Amino acid sequence: MKPAPFAYARPDDWPAALALLAEGARPVAGGQSLGPMLNLRLALPERVADLRHLPGYAGVTVQGETVRIGAGTTHAAIEDGAVPGRLGDILAGVARRIAYRPVRNRGTIGGSLAHADPAADWVAVLPALPGHAVALGPAGERRIPLAAFVLGVFETALRGDELLCAIELTALPAGTRFGHWKFCRKPGEFSKATACVLARPGAPPTAVLAALDAAPLVIADAAALLAEPAAEAARIAAALALDDPWRAALARTALRRAAEAAR
Amino acid sequence: MTAPEGGGDAARDALSRSPRGVGAPLRRKEDARFLHGRGRYVGDIRPAGTLEVAFLRSPVAHARLLGVQKPANGLVFTAADLTEIAPIRANSALPGFRPSDQPALASGKLRHVGEPIAACVAASRAEAEDLAAACVLDYQALPAIADMLAARAPGSALIHEHWPDNAFLETRRDEDLADLDAIAAAKVRRRLRTARQSMAPLEGRGVLAEWDPRLEQLIVTTAAQMPHVTKTGLAECLGLDEGQVRVVAPDVGGGFGYKGILLPEELVCAALAMRLGRPVRWLEDRLEQLTANANCREHFYDVTAWADAKGKLLGVAVDATVDAGAYSAYPFSACLEAAQIGSIFPGPYVLPRFRFHTVSACTNKPPILPYRGVARTGVCYAMETTLDALARQLGISAQAIRAANLVPPTAMPYRNLVGKVFDSGDYPEALRRAVAAVDVAAVRARQAAGETVGFGLSVFCEQGAHGTSVYHGWGIPFVPGFEQAQARFTPDGVLELRVGLHSHGQGLETTLAQVAHEILGVDPARVRLVHGDTALTPYSTGTWGSRAMVMAGGAVAEACRLLGERALAIGAALLQAPVEGCSLRAGAIHHGEAQVTLDQVARTWFRSPQNLPANVDRGGLDVTAGYRPDPDTGTHSYAAHAVVARVDTETGNVTLEQYVIVEDGGVLVNPMIVDGQVLGGAAQGIGTALYEEMPFDTEAQPLAGTLADYLLPGATEVPDIRIEHMETPSPWTRFGQKGIGESGAIGPPGAIVNAINDALAPLGAEVLDLPATPARVLAALARAGRA
Structure with a gap:
């Protein structure tokens, strides 16, 4: 389990990173997904571009109601409170349940979202939050609504010449309720079903059901789910027509328990 | 100092109850290095000039292997290149057992996913894997036998084509239990399956092979729990005499049975070291351990049991199948699990009537290996x-x-x-x-x-x-006999113990020192255990079957007792007292108020022999003793x-x-x-x-x-x-x-x-x-x- 030969590049600025991308380099941030794939020779890039030294790649900045989380911000930093306020509480709660601390020390929010593993934690939570993924391409920045960012298994709305440079979220008022439930038999196992429900004052509640071996199911108005968690979760899960009865039961349970936790 | 030979309550009552003796919760001597990351495993040992091996492995479970196209440059060896290696053959003497030849590198047929086909050799493991990736396999797929119950279906593809069906062995005990239906208050029948598992010690397998031209000896450093048995297997398959093979097992990070097995990879590295005149190493990775090698456990049971109204068992009938995989692994054979089921099924219970039938099924999976608890x-x-x-x-x-x-x-x-x-x-x-x-x-x-x-x-x-009387009937490649231990003093009075079994986590450096302390009163800190090296230790079948503390514990106790007698005679002479009037306790020979320490006795034997009595035992302060419970x-x-x-x-x-x-x-x-x-x-x-x-x-x-x-x-x-x-x-x-x-x-x-x-x-x-x-x-x- 040693990787095939590949070249390693460490761009120091964004234009250099975009140029490497244009030449076919595979971007890597914390390497918690790409590393094992390289070792197993499931990924065979000719060149890897290490994004971790780009200016502004990691870190959180707040401007008014907008919280900008650099794509290279680690799960651990978020767990440790890098994001302020109620939004930060919610994100920290999600972050601390990502795998193990050593994974969180290196893994990044942007790397995880851009990789778009259907079982990944941010893939299952960020679409429920008001905000955008910020893509940087040759023409500059482009904002993609988080609910529309992940399109499928390992598939995102990023264009081939774009890098995910930040996540921009709207700060959440103190009264925001959030329910999050995922099924892992042990830390570090890929989730078999994840759901979250976000209910903020003055806006329709949103929900996400993920880890479905497909793009996450984003529910833009989850009022019915919040009102009647059991019946509505059963209806939504049944509509997915999952083949495996266990996975269907987990999807139903995840949605219901997340909704109950958000009430 | 003298304790009864026979065990039981008398042996327990005779214990010294010393805080460093038998029965004491002494902290482990070996933990200082383990807890500080200073253990030394095969993966830590890499002599200059070492070549690394990656194996090209079968991607399919059952196929006819037609050819391997090697890359133009690089060292790649197939079965055709390494004809000096005889196949691994772990026979059993149980009637009806069908032996299988497990080739070190596949030739002719591929019988499970992960079976080694070619050894790719390079300066680094990554480069060796590049070579493996550049090989092209030509094979013709055959129907794969994936399920042990389907393995014997009429018309199934045969995994070993000279066999009449896909089974290593059947065993049975016939007893007609039909009458129990009429008298039993309860009868149940259950069909139960246990999954195939992969043993997962923290340290995988690993082997470093070197040829020493001075000694004309193959030195195989390997993660082994049964080094002497591995040595025998290596010598037999490589056509060497056992004097030409030395097996060294350094620190071993968990074994659980897996590290008692002679692996094809060990044979290939040994042959390559002899061919190439360079150290050759293979370190198993987690993918190989999980999918190609460490398989264990997979059983199916069809059990019927009858009981009376109070729950007392009237009889049990069991039909059990074990998925033994494609080959009989060395040394425990393919039938160790299934054939044991008949004898251990009654468990701790009084069972009046019993029928069993067991099958060791052959399938296109890696060989089943014994895992802690075995069947x-x-x-x-x-x-x-x-x-x-x-x-x-x-x-x-x-x-x-x-x-x-x-x-x-x-x-x-x-x-x-x-x-x-x-x-x-x-x-x-x-x-x-x-x-x-x-x-x-x-x-x-x-x-x-x-x-x-x-x-x-x-x-x-x-x-x-369990020893000779149990294992001789199995007729597998080894039979445990008298366990031996060597006890000897160094000139400054350190006690060296040498045993042929090995510790892969059992803490034998501590417990055997406690045994020595119990017998001789020596400080466990001044006891050194030498183990894990066939050149330095007496033969042993190794650490398996929950035997180390009984067998090596008994052997060390006996060797220390005899060493104590020798020391007592020298000590008595130094005290100018009759032996009968002297006693050994707390690390010294005592006569009344006078005493000489074991250190002084050792110093006398080695460095002041002029002070020894004329009739001293010329064997000196060096004793090998054998032990087997009776x-x-x-x-x-x-x-x-x-x-x-x-x-x-x-x-x-x-x-x-x-x-x-x-x-x-x-x-x-x-x-x-x-x-x-x-x-x-x-x-x-x-x-x-x-x-x-x-x-x-x-x-x-x-x-x-x-x-x-x-x-x-x-x-x-x-x-x-x-x-x-x-x-x-x-x-x-x-x-x-x-x-x-x-x-x-x-x-x-x-x-x-x-x-x-x-x-x-x-x-x-x-x-x-x-x-x-x-x-x-x-x-x-x-x-x-x-x-």
């Missing part, structure tokens, strides 16, 4: 879940049905109907204590309130340290496990709320180490019960290639386990100690699934197969119409 984990699962099914049918408790059948202490030593002899113990008392340690009434109250929570039990005994049918430790488990009926998830183990390992040489053994084993048993499974598709492709797919229980999945000890000495061992190494891994599946089924009983659901994953629990509920 007992599956057998205990089948017996204990069947007993609970009987109890539910009779409306009696799980405790009651066990109490009705356990061998009573008054019957010890007890010989059961298949000839197993249990040495000592109070099995019903272990059961009683385990039940008493759990608030069963509280569980019943929660059940009455509608909670899906359950209470489960398992009781079992573990034969350990009888050597083995010790039987035993335990009762009690579990409270909660089932989430929406997800199928199982949470272990309470776990209690009441264990009797006889006299415990180091109770702290025994606790560690029991806890570690129980964690592995929890893996068998709930987590570990190597699934295969219909083409016999293994589907779990990483530890994200092959789930091992970790610190967050193993509950706090409460251990209570009983200490019934074995009547047959030196200090009354019993083999305890595997026990923890045997009981959990039975106890845990019984707890699950107790929780599910009100819903009419029952789990039958291991591991009891959430998906299987939900499927059981669905079968019962409850999910």
Whole structure:
């Protein structure tokens, strides 16, 4: 389990990173997904571009109601409170349940979202939050609504010449309720079903059901789910027509328990 | 100093009770290096000029191998290049056993995914893997045998084409039990499966082979728990005499049976080192360990049991199949598991009538290897879940049905109907204590309130340290005989012990020093254990079968006793006193108020021989002694496990709320180490019960290639386990100690699934197969119409 030969590049600025991308380099941030794939020779890039030294790649900045989380911000930093306020509480709660601390020390929010593993934690939570993924391409920045960012298994709305440079979220008022439930038999196992429900004052509640071996199911108005968690979760899960009865039961349970936790 | 030879209560009562002797919870001498990351494993050893090997492995389970196209540049060796290696052949003398030749590198046929085909050699492992990736295989696929029950279907493809069908061996004991239907108050039949697992020691296998031209000797540094047996296997397959082979096992990071196996990879590295005149190393990676090598456990049982109204067993019939994989692995053979099932199925119970039939099925999977507990984990699962099914049918408790059948202490030593002899113990008392340690009434109250929570039990005994009389009949490549130990003083009085078995986590550096302290009174800090090197130690079959503390403990005690006699004679002379008037205690020879220390005795022998008596034993302060218990049918430790488990009926998830183990390992040489053994084993048993499974598709492709797919229980999945000890000495061992190494891994599946089924009983659901994953629990509920 040693990787095939590949070249390693460490761009120091964004234009250099975009140029490497244009030449076919595979971007890597914390390497918690790409590393094992390289070792197993499931990924065979000719060149890897290490994004971790780009200016502004990691870190959180707040401007008014907008919280900008650099794509290279680690799960651990978020767990440790890098994001302020109620939004930060919610994100920290999600972050601390990502795998193990050593994974969180290196893994990044942007790397995880851009990789778009259907079982990944941010893939299952960020679409429920008001905000955008910020893509940087040759023409500059482009904002993609988080609910529309992940399109499928390992598939995102990023264009081939774009890098995910930040996540921009709207700060959440103190009264925001959030329910999050995922099924892992042990830390570090890929989730078999994840759901979250976000209910903020003055806006329709949103929900996400993920880890479905497909793009996450984003529910833009989850009022019915919040009102009647059991019946509505059963209806939504049944509509997915999952083949495996266990996975269907987990999807139903995840949605219901997340909704109950958000009430 | 003198202790009875014969074990039992007398041996226990004669113990010194020194805080450093037998029975003391002495801290482990080896932990300083292990805990500071200073252990030295094969992976830490890389002489200058070492070449690394990566193996090109079979991507398919069954095929005719037509050719291997090698890359233009680079060192790639196939079977055709290494004709000096004879195939591995682990025969058994059991009647009807069909031997299989396991080639070091496949030729002609491919019989399981992961089978080595070519050795690719380069300066680094990554470059060696590049070579493997550049090879092109030409093969013609054959139908794969993925399921042991389908293996013998008429018209099945034959894995070994000169065999009449795909089975290594069948065994049977015929007894007509048909009349029991008329007289039994209860009869149950269950079909049960245990999953194929992969042993997962922290350290995988690894081998470094070097040819020493000065000694004309092959030096194989390998992660081994049975170095002398590995040496014999290497010599036989390579056509060398055993003087030309030295096996060195440095620190070994867990073995569990896996590291007793002679691997094709070891043979290939050895042959390459001789060919190339360079050190050659292969370090197993996790993918190889999971999918190609460390397979174990897969059993199927069809059990029928009859009982009277009080739960007393009237008879049991069992038809068992073990998926033995494609080859008979060296040295334990392909039939070790299945053929044992017949003799161990009765467990700790009085069984009046018994019929069995077992099959060691041959399939297109890696060879099945012995894993801690060996067949007992599956057998205990089948017996204990069947007993609970009987109890539910009779409306009696799980405790009651066990109490009705356990061998009573008054019957010890007890010989059961298949000839197993249990040495000592109070099995019903272990059961009683385990039940008493759990608030069963509280569980019943929660059940009455509608909670899906359950209470489960398992009781079992573990034969350990069984010797010549048991193994000669198997006729496998080794038979354990007299275990030998060498004890000798250095000129400054340090005691060196040399034993041929090896520690892969057992703490033998500590426990054998405690034994030496018990006999000679020497400070354990001044005892050095030399082990894990065939050039430096007497022959031993190694560390397996829960035998090290009984066998090496007995041998070290005897060697120290004889060494003490020699020292006593020299000491008496130095004291100018008659030997009869002198005694050895606390590391010195005493005569009245006068004494000479063992250090002074050693100094005299080595450096002041002019002061030795004329009639001194010329063997000096260097003794090799042999030991074997009499009888050597083995010790039987035993335990009762009690579990409270909660089932989430929406997800199928199982949470272990309470776990209690009441264990009797006889006299415990180091109770702290025994606790560690029991806890570690129980964690592995929890893996068998709930987590570990190597699934295969219909083409016999293994589907779990990483530890994200092959789930091992970790610190967050193993509950706090409460251990209570009983200490019934074995009547047959030196200090009354019993083999305890595997026990923890045997009981959990039975106890845990019984707890699950107790929780599910009100819903009419029952789990039958291991591991009891959430998906299987939900499927059981669905079968019962409850999910």
